[in-house]
Amino acid sequence: MAAVGGAREIVVIGGGTAGVRLAQRLAATAPAGTVNLTLLGEEPHAPYNRVLLAEVLAGRYGPEVIALPPVPGGERRGVRAVRIDRADRLVRRADGGVVPYDRLILATGSNPVLPPLRGLRRPDHDGLPEGVHAFRTMDDCLALSAAVRPGTRAVVIGGGLLGVSAARALAERGARVVLAQQGEHLMERQLDRAGSRLLRTQLEAWGVEVHTECRVRGLVRTADDTRVAAVELADGFCLDAELTVLACGVRPRTGLARAAGLDVRRGVVVDDELRTSDPSIHAIGDCAEHDERLYGLAGAALEQADVLARLLTVDPSARYTGTRSLTRLTLGAPSPEAQPEIPLDLAAFGETTPLPGDDTVQLTDATRGTYRKVVVRGDRLVGGVLLGDLATVGTLARAWEDDVPLPPTTPLLHLLTPDGGS
Numbered sequence: 001m002a003a004v005g006g007a008r009e010i011v012v013i014g015g016g017t018a019g020v021r022l023a024q025r026l027a028a029t030a031p032a033g034t035v036n037l038t039l040l041g042e043e044p045h046a047p048y049n050r051v052l053l054a055e056v057l058a059g060r061y062g063p064e065v066i067a068l069p070p071v072p073g074g075e076r077r078g079v080r081a082v083r084i085d086r087a088d089r090l091v092r093r094a095d096g097g098v099v100p101y102d103r104l105i106l107a108t109g110s111n112p113v114l115p116p117l118r119g120l121r122r123p124d125h126d127g128l129p130e131g132v133h134a135f136r137t138m139d140d141c142l143a144l145s146a147a148v149r150p151g152t153r154a155v156v157i158g159g160g161l162l163g164v165s166a167a168r169a170l171a172e173r174g175a176r177v178v179l180a181q182q183g184e185h186l187m188e189r190q191l192d193r194a195g196s197r198l199l200r201t202q203l204e205a206w207g208v209e210v211h212t213e214c215r216v217r218g219l220v221r222t223a224d225d226t227r228v229a230a231v232e233l234a235d236g237f238c239l240d241a242e243l244t245v246l247a248c249g250v251r252p253r254t255g256l257a258r259a260a261g262l263d264v265r266r267g268v269v270v271d272d273e274l275r276t277s278d279p280s281i282h283a284i285g286d287c288a289e290h291d292e293r294l295y296g297l298a299g300a301a302l303e304q305a306d307v308l309a310r311l312l313t314v315d316p317s318a319r320y321t322g323t324r325s326l327t328r329l330t331l332g333a334p335s336p337e338a339q340p341e342i343p344l345d346l347a348a349f350g351e352t353t354p355l356p357g358d359d360t361v362q363l364t365d366a367t368r369g370t371y372r373k374v375v376v377r378g379d380r381l382v383g384g385v386l387l388g389d390l391a392t393v394g395t396l397a398r399a400w401e402d403d404v405p406l407p408p409t410t411p412l413l414h415l416l417t418p419d420g421g422s
Contacts, residue, residue, distance in 0.1 A: 015041025018285025118218030350383030
């Protein structure tokens, strides 16, 4: 169903990082008059950098600061796609409208995981109870920001990247924060035990009370059943909570794809051309599963968008072969009086837990609050963790991303020196 003049109708569902990056790259690479682009964004806000939501919650940035550059072409905000008609190549919208496509790109992202907690859901009520918030969208962020006050008792459930960021941001707003993590240590996907211990020390120095190996059983409502007043742990102990933040991970949004009959496993399955099981439909970002892997990282979403834009416009041979992404986080001190006063920089990449036979080098400086570790397998750098001092991160990340042999004459300890052994 081509538009007048032979231009292809390309429709992107999703106004997040992946969808916006693709729209920008298509506008930059497509020859004039060859593409009519429509981006459907469910949120009413201008597209924004989701990675920086914690900075908005902390009060460091206003929402306008994290807005992404304007999307060229037909951006439509507050429009929810409800069905894909593959036979007629139409996207059906919640308002009854339809959008035709020649190529459709799913960039639907992910939803927050809502744990099966007693008291979280009731059959006669939609949504979350008053006082309970997810932390995934700008609306979540603004609602939390409006609710928090100095001295507010806040419980964050989940000690991954999102939970740690939310806890720090709430502490910066003056809340009394408890972070409850079911696993053995914080940020288990990115950090080893030593790195996690240092991160925990920093959070506790900023006033965040951290509990690991701590399973939450349910939510306790007020006597009038209007809101949640406490978080109940598995041992029966209750944490008072005026605010409860659910930061228990995310799950790919695959409902549209599944209903359309596309191949969906954990995510929407795509090949090296980022095609789904329907050759006219592609998927990128958090919702896409490539080579049995879900990334859930901004770096992978951007790389997928770049590859797909080239493939659809100027380079039909472009292929996506996977992303080697580095996780980076800066935790600012919650107040000028907080100790330590300097921000905590964190970077992690690859495999941070060594296998038998791997070489490991680590340096710890308790006085400066820094920790550096790399894992080497054979002649290759396979992972690393750096906290507090990222002077070597650029060189290390390049060596890991390029997957090149390390110089045989370079002592492994030099990998952690400021020049990264170069």
